[in-house]
Amino acid sequence: MNTINTVVLNFTVAIIDFLYQGRDFQRFWVLEEIARAPYFAFLSVLHLRESLGLRGPEHLYLMKEHFAQTLNETEHLEYMESRGGNAYWIDRFFARHLVLAYYWINVVYYWMAPRAAYHLSYEIEVHAAVTYAKYLALHDHDDKILEIMNDEIQHSQELAEAILLIDPKEKSLSVESVK
């Protein structure tokens, strides 16, 4: 399942990178718009599981964590908007249709295979951190982008911990490669 996650992610990222060449803040805005959806999806499924009497011992911890992550991703989105990332209709059209599909894919995925759903988001967070690191390497120093990059690294670590929390047998994921 993890291999499928990586292949699908790499394919999707390659398309977005190709479409958004030379339009960094539009690309960041699209990525941030999409990046929020899994956390909403995780919360939706956790709410539903709670309503059905399927609340596990880690339930409250995960709900608090995913809610904090959604807020943090919304702050990233607002920053990208302040840099003109959503200025064009075509970008808003593209991202909002993509996010609609991605939200529902995550709802089903997290319900059916929570470990694999967390792994997909982990890969996306690592990719986001690498994307911002590449931007910082090629442009003047930017405190806000650096801060957002560090947030993405933290999200990836939190997701790696969430995988271990729901399945302690899972081997731990390393995020050293993005530091």
Ligand SMILES: [Fe+2]
């Ligand atoms: Fe983000």
Ligand SMILES: [Fe+2]
């Ligand atoms: Fe993130």
